[in-house]
Amino acid sequence: MRCGFCLPACPTFRETGLEAESPRGRIALMKATVDDVMEPDVPFEEQMSHCLGCRACEPACPADVKYGRLIEQARDAIELHTKQHRGWVKGVRKLVFQGLFPHPKRMELLGKGLKLYQRSGLRAVVRKTNATKLLPKQLGDMERILPDVAGKGVAKTLGTRIAAKGERVGTVGLFRGCLMDAMFSETNRKTAELLSEAGFDVVIPEAQNCCGALHAHSGETEQAKELAKRNIRAFREAGVDAIVSNAGGCGAILVEYDHLLHEEPEWLEEAQWFANRTKDISSILWNEGRTLPFAKQTGSGAEPVKVTYQDSCHLKNVMKGGAAPRKLLDSLPGVELVEMKDAGSCCGSAGIYNITQPDMANRLLEKKMDDANSTTAHYIVTSNPGCLLQMKLGIERHANDKRMQAVHIVDFLHERIEHSNRPIDKVNR
Ligand code: SF4
Ligand code: SF4
Known part of the structure; x- marks a missing residue:
């Protein structure tokens, strides 16, 4: 149809205003490669890499174009086309995709290694000596916001x-x-x-x-x-x-x-x-669950805890699950849910996008934090680990009030269950 209804939903189009950075533009490029009008060459690969894969274009499309399936096929084709040209990149991909992620025991070892790094004092030395400056900036920043890991699954x-x-x-x-x-x-x-x-x-x-x-x-x-x-x-x-x-x-x-x-x-x-x-x-x-026994707000006149919810793109756009987290948060005694402008728009995390495409990821994050700051919320609640880390990074870099916290919805709900010893009105600010 090429109607363009998807354009305003696309974060990279909104940032650049370029047709090639829009869903419609990317689909046109994909079609041109399928029709042999162009090769899946480096510029094509770059354009496909700029896509966040957030799939905000799908619910906006009146023709129900399955963009997520198209981009995956395009990336498959790029992989096939460029495989023989890759050197060290191929090695790293093989290590991560085949040697690490599919092996729970190796992932557990990774967790144990991280725990050792964090608890042995090595992390303190690395931070004191500013050794993270030797890493690319985005990775150095990530080191600072990693959670303390438990070391066992x-x-x-x-x-x-x-x-x-x-x-x-x-x-x-x-x-x-x-x-x-x-x-x-x-x-x-x-x-x-x-x-x-x-x-x-x-x-x-x-x-x-x-x-x-x-x-x-x-x-x-x-x-x-x-x-x-x-x-x-x-x-x-x-x-x-x-x-x-x-x-x-x-x-x-x-x-x-x-x-x-x-x-x-x-x-x-x-x-x-x-x-x-x-x-x-x-x-x-x-x-489907029984109503959870959330603690009643204690103390008279206690200020409500103000929270805002940042959608996980995939939960909202693919699983259609944007309503339940909000309903749960809204049902909590002593909690006020404040909707953030553009809460459904990608924060720039997008899997490993914030590492592979730091410029666009940082632009999106800065914008997201402007909207989060406007809510004056105490907490930004998320439903995905990548979004959580990105929000922590955003708070560190751009929050007006550094006491703002980012938290996974599970951690937030669990803390408010009645058996918890934590008084509900003792918030971290
Ligand atoms: S992908 Fe859908 S919304 Fe976008 S131009 Fe094509 S038909 Fe229109
Ligand atoms: S997946 Fe996201 S970034 Fe990619 S074209 Fe669709 S809306 Fe734009």
């Missing part, structure tokens, strides 16, 4: 089966993620505890794996398919009613496993079973 902390508290509502499988379980395993632990509190038996299948999102978005589709099959098998054998994700980036590919495996008829039914049962943590808590 959720299944090591809680076991692989957690019983529902009170009357049982159902049985769910927790999708723990690879980076999520290495770096945010405390959030995984709290996810399982919230689910148990809401009446679900929680199973954490040991045979599960990385979701394959980074592989699929980077032209490594075959590896993504292999990971999808392992996950389907693991959760099928666990006999769960639903699969719960607490990271929008992972959840979005889990709900599209049926598309990922659509060319393999022997897998289609299993993949549909998996995709149809995958839910985001906020959606299942709000729509």
Whole structure:
């Protein structure tokens, strides 16, 4: 149709005003390569790399163009075309995509290594000597905002089966993620505890794996398919009613496993079973769980805690899960939810976009923080680890009030459950 309705939804078009930086422009470039009008050469590759993959263009499109599928095919084609030309890049990709992410034990080792770095005093020395200045700026900044890691995954902390508290509502499988379980395993632990509190038996299948999102978005589709099959098998054998994700980036590919495996008829039914049962943590808590026992606000006249919610693009645009987190936050006693302008617009994190495309990522982050500052919120709440780190970076660089905090919605909700010893009106400011 080429109607252009998608243009105002696209963050890179809004920033540059260039047709080539818009969904319509990128689709035209893809078509030109398919029609042999142009090669999938370096300028084409650069243009495709500028796309955040946020998929804000999809809900805006009246013709229901599946842009996410097109960009993945384009990246696949680029990979095929350039594979023989790559040297060290190929090595790094192989190490990360094949040697690290698909191996939970190696991811656990990574977590243990990070913990050692953080607790042994090495981190303090690195920071004191400004050694992070030797790294590219974006990576040095990331080092400062990494959470303190627990060094062991959720299944090591809680076991692989957690019983529902009170009357049982159902049985769910927790999708723990690879980076999520290495770096945010405390959030995984709290996810399982919230689910148990809401009446679900929680199973954490040991045979599960990385979701394959980074592989699929980077032209490594075959590896993504292999990971999808392992996950389907693991959760099928666990006999769960639903699969719960607490990271929008992972959840979005889990709900599209049926598309990922659509060319393999022997897998289609299993993949549909998996995709149809995958839910985001906020959606299942709000729509299916028993009401959580949130602590009542204590103390008279206590100021409400002001929060604003930054959408995870993939949770909002692919899983259509933007409403439940807001409803949960809005239901909390003593919490005031203030909507941020353009909350659904990408913060610039987008997987590894903030490392590979720092200029555009920083422009988007600065804009996002202008909007966050306008809310005067105490907390920016998110539903994805990448967005969380990006928001922490944004606060460090651009917050008007440095006491502002970024927090995953699971951590925020868990802290407000009644059994918590923390008084609700003691906020960190
Ligand atoms: S992708 Fe959809 S919204 Fe964008 S120009 Fe094409 S038809 Fe219009
Ligand atoms: S995925 Fe996001 S950045 Fe890419 S074209 Fe669509 S709206 Fe623009």
